[in-house]
Amino acid sequence: MSRSSVFILTSLLISSSALAQEDLKQQIFEKVFGDAVILSPEMVQQVNEGEAGKRHYVDKDGDGIPEEVWFIDTALRHPEEMRPVLVRAIDEDGDLREGLQPDLDSDLYVADWKADGTVDAVLDYTDVDGDNDLDEMGSYFWDKGGSWLERPSVRVWWGRDEGDDNLLWYDVGYTYSQPLCQYRTHFGGAETFVNFGIGLEDKVWTPFFENPFLFYDHDFDNVTEEVLRLSGIDYRIDYLRHSFDADHDGTWDNPRDFDCSLSAHAPENLTFDESEAEHITLRGIPTGPFTRYRTAPEIVKGVVWKDMLLTWDENDNNVDGQRFADDIERWEGVIADGTD
Structure with missing residues (x-):
């Protein structure tokens, strides 16, 4: 076979694969949204x-x-x-x-x-209580398959405003981009967000990775004092990061002022109970479990973790200076270098 024939055959195979991926993407979007995405x-x-x-x-x-x-x-x-x-x-x-x-x-x-x-992307805004303002939103996007969900899927960052300040996520191109959106998104106050994915043959949304990410505003000033991130899939918990504004000096103008965190690997086969789980419905399709907003802090207190790292932000400079070269303090809490 000549070099030109090999090149043509390779090009055809690549083109065919891309078309198949595009067709699968459309099928899964239609599974979730029906005629709205036609x-x-x-x-x-x-x-x-x-x-x-x-x-x-x-x-x-x-x-x-x-x-x-x-x-x-x-x-x-x-x-x-x-x-x-x-x-x-x-x-x-x-x-x-x-x-x-x-x-x-x-x-x-x-x-x-x-x-x-x-x-390519869908944003879904929801007023749950009928007061004509934002209570929940979902940012839906295509994923060809990665380390958590190996199968191709439509994924969603789903967020809920727990504190009723009606502020949630920012977007570019009707999707979320970490470097472009993170500091314009309201990761603060009292909020929940979870990452879900669904494949073509799946009957439920699978919760994974950020499962969930929880923000707590204990004094009702719309500024977060405690951030809890659990990472796992379905009922399984793999990792913990629990951060605090220990000196309580966060303000509306400087809301991300976390001082310390506890990061931990879970013991083998750590799960939470159904009584501690919440399930929701996204576009008529049920989700798998994630820990309830009010019970999650109590769940993690009772665990003997495999290992745990205490990180203290002594110089008040909790920034991601490597990947994004940020000069704004992290919304995720305090992350020790090399643990994110």
Whole structure:
């Protein structure tokens, strides 16, 4: 076989693999969101041919009230490699009107990077208690398969506002980027977030990695005094990091002022009980277990850990100076070098 034939065959195999991955991604997104992530070619063409930023309202039942709006999002925060960002915003609480913008209480945002007709990310905002503000949100994205969930999956960073300050995650391109979003995201006050994933054949969302990440505001000033991160999968706990603002000097202007942490490896086969577990439903699909917000601190107190490391931030400079060269203190708590 000639070198040119080998090159052509290799190119065809790579192209075929990429198409198969794209098809699988679409199938799993549809498993979660149904028709919401099937982008009409006619609407994609209409939005692409229209003026960037123009809102295209869709009134499916002809009652004069639109159910969704499509547009190219021209916000400067979106990275160039994602542009143009085509958005299908679906109103899920009936308050969208012609000429008005979709909101952040109970609307679904489907994002298509490069406006090529394929879904790349979804943001889901939820008003749980009907007071027209944000209580929960999910940032859904594609994962080809990694160290925790080896199978391809749609993953979600799911967050809940425990303290009712109605502040949760920031996004670029309708997804989360650690270097671009972490210090604009409200990791603070009283909050929960969990990482879930679901594959094509899965019946439930699997909780893993950040399972969960919990922020506690004991004096109700919207500033976190205690951060608890458990890492594992389903009922299993593998790692602990427990951080504290020991001198209680965090403020709204300087909210990430943690002083010390306890990091630990779990003993073999450490699990939590069903009585200590919470299960939720995401887009009609049940999740696996994660530890309850109120009971998690008590669970970790009763464990004899395999090993434990105390880290104290003596110079009040709890920054990630290596990977991101940050000059802002960490929101995750105090992380000893080499343990994150």
